[in-house]
Amino acid sequence: MSCCTPATWSSRAQQHGFAAIAAIFLVVVLAAMGAYMVTFSNTQQLTSAQDLQGSRAYWAARAGLEWGIGAVAPQASATATCPSSPQALPATGTFDGGFTVVVTCTMTSFNEASATANVKLFQFTAVASSGGSVGSAGFVERSLSAALEK
Template sequence: MLTLSTVQHATANQDLQGSRALQGARAGIEWGIYQAMIPESTNMPTGGSPYVCPAGPSSISSLGGSLIGFNVQVQCTMATYTEGDHQIGVYHFTSTSSSGTSGTAQYVERKMSASMSTCRTNGVPCND
């Protein structure tokens, strides 16, 4: 009975950590989308083109609450297209959240992906 109880405790803890890792990956996706959508004046390159993804993965280390101790890496790729005077940016984000040491029973990792697009006309969001 003691072994069964110990295994059940460990399984429940791993399930909880897996849920936390999933929320960390989701936070990474939301952070990436925010970088591409909201800060019009801070993330926009000169010339009014869409936000440019960083060359390498971005690390988010300031997660709080039950996500303290999780490492979140966000990778962004993008393509741009021109339609008339509209510049379309298509983004693909992949977020990986992990905690613990790889190869141990305490290690947990979740990965999530999302795509989105933006439209700019002369550097401002499209209205149509």
Template sequence: MKIPPRKPDGFAIVSAIFILVVLAVLGAFILNISAQQQIGSALDVQGTRAYQAARAGIEWGLYQQLQGGVACPAGSFNPPAATLSEFTVSVTCVATADPGGHGGPTVRVLTATACNQPNAGDCPNTVDPGSHYVERRIQVTF
């Protein structure tokens, strides 16, 4: 008497577990990529805000020089706008007499640096910036 061949049992469960593991790894990979994209997008927005804060610093320095009578303004401040309040702006100014020595006008270089993690109240933070540190610098010569 011939014994009929037996069908292999359990093959479907092994395939199902393999597919579930592959799908779980793929889902974790997609979740990681999505989180990185969100962080990158948030840092782009922060970069734009830092740029606007640096522009506010330039405008503050020019106003101090043109209207306030300060020859070469400098200082640090937090912009009053609610969307820029987390930034600190440091403004520096360097005045140089006529480089040619011909009695020409004094040239001033006004620099505004805005950052979201200042070091001791000043930007830029070169000591210990965090992973989400954002800084923008604008320079104007007049």
């Protein structure tokens, strides 16, 4: 009968409610961990999407370079000229994925020391971009350059 004596009542009263405090602490910690995991998951998904968009921008810029080189390469060396520069591709609208490609071409003529013919050097730069303005979450841009000698 020692459980019901007044001396044991006071010690039991002091211990009462500890489980509730521990449960609240555990719920708060688990909620914080859940919020962190959601944030981490969203960041990972955004990073993965940006990586995919970066790859698409690279290939769009490469297509722009190929277009520019393809416009100059078939021309005769003596009469070869750059296409109008800068040239936005496509002429109307955007490529799939919302990409716009701007291709610039510069031509430099020079004579080699012993050669009688002019040599023309074409420098192409293609910039592909998508997703709004610089600094926005979905913005992606890639720039590629190439040279062609005729």
